[in-house]
Amino acid sequence: MTSRADQAIAALRKGHEDLTALVRGLTSEQLTGPSAASEWDLSQVISHLGSGAEINLEAVRASLEGRPAPEFEFNKGVWARWDGMTPDERAVEFPIANQRLVEAYEAFDATQRAEHRIDIGWMPEPVDVATSAVLRLTEFGYHDWDVRAGLDPSATLAPEAAVLIDDRIEGLFGWIAKPAYLDGRTADLLVTLTDLGEQRGLHLKDPVTLGAAPASPDGELSLTLEAFLRLAAGRLSVQHTPADVKITGPISLDDLRAVFPGY
Known part of the structure; x- marks a missing residue:
């Protein structure tokens, strides 16, 4: 049986190969x-x-060796080195660094994928391999889109990444959603995911939450899962909004773009 860790690691491998190419x-x-x-x-x-691949790899290695997660000074050193590279050097070094991280995840056997814990430094406690891989996949999936959409405005999130990013999208709302932009307005939106035939409730208040479809919504947002995930991460600008995205009610797409300004 394929586990969540297996799915995430396979998605990281495919994403690596596609972006490297x-x-x-x-x-x-x-x-x-x-x-x-x-x-x-x-x-x-x-x-x-x-x-990010280097920093994640150090956390994985530390967990296997019984060491604490890398400290912030380690991260700063990694960032400084990459910042100092030329654009061409970055293009050469990225596939190497990311390959090492993907291989480290792939090296976990079935027992480790179920039981091993990784201290990634900024979570309150160590997380399982699946969570660690999905966290990296979320970062990778959105920034992979940043690259592709810079070349092609119609680019979409990789589907194998999107289904796993969706598992934790509400968990990101605490730091990416900015309900203050609504100036005190609140609304319960019915979110219809057209490709899944699924409905959810997007509750625009402080804090912003995602839950069951409201019985009496104030409006409806209709779009694909992929577009919804990009909206939540500030990646559904006018230029990057598919024609089939529709919204009704007192909240506009521009309002939602302000609530979810991205990172």
Whole structure:
């Protein structure tokens, strides 16, 4: 039986192979061109993924060796080294660093995937392999999209990543949702995920929550799961909004974009 850890690790492998193939084909001019992350060019997004791979790998290795999670000074050193690379160097080094991390996850046997715990430093306690892999997949999946959407505005999240990111999207609301932008307005939206035939409730208040479909919604948001996940992470700008996204009621898409400004 395929476990959640197995799914996440397989998704990390596919994401690595697909993004590596893309990165290796980029020209120097493309690497310094805009990504979908407004403050970064493509090489800076790639740098972020490469440095993140190194930091995650150190946490995995520390857990296997019985050491504490890497301290912030370790992270700062990794970031400084990647920041100092040229765009072309980042494109060369990213596949190497990310390959090592993916291989480290793949090396966990079935028992470890079920029982091993990894201290990633910023969670209140060590997490299981599945959670650690999904956390990395969430970071990887969104920034993979940042790269692809910088080249093609119609790019979408990888489907194998999206289904696992969805498992923890509400857990991100605590730090990515900004209900203050609604200036005291509240609303219960019916969210219809058109590709899944599923309905949920998006409760716009403080804090923003996701739950069962409301019996008397104030409006309806209709879109695919992939588009909803990008909306929640600030990646559904006008340029990147599919034509089939619809909303009714007192809350507009621009309101939702303000509530979910991204990171």
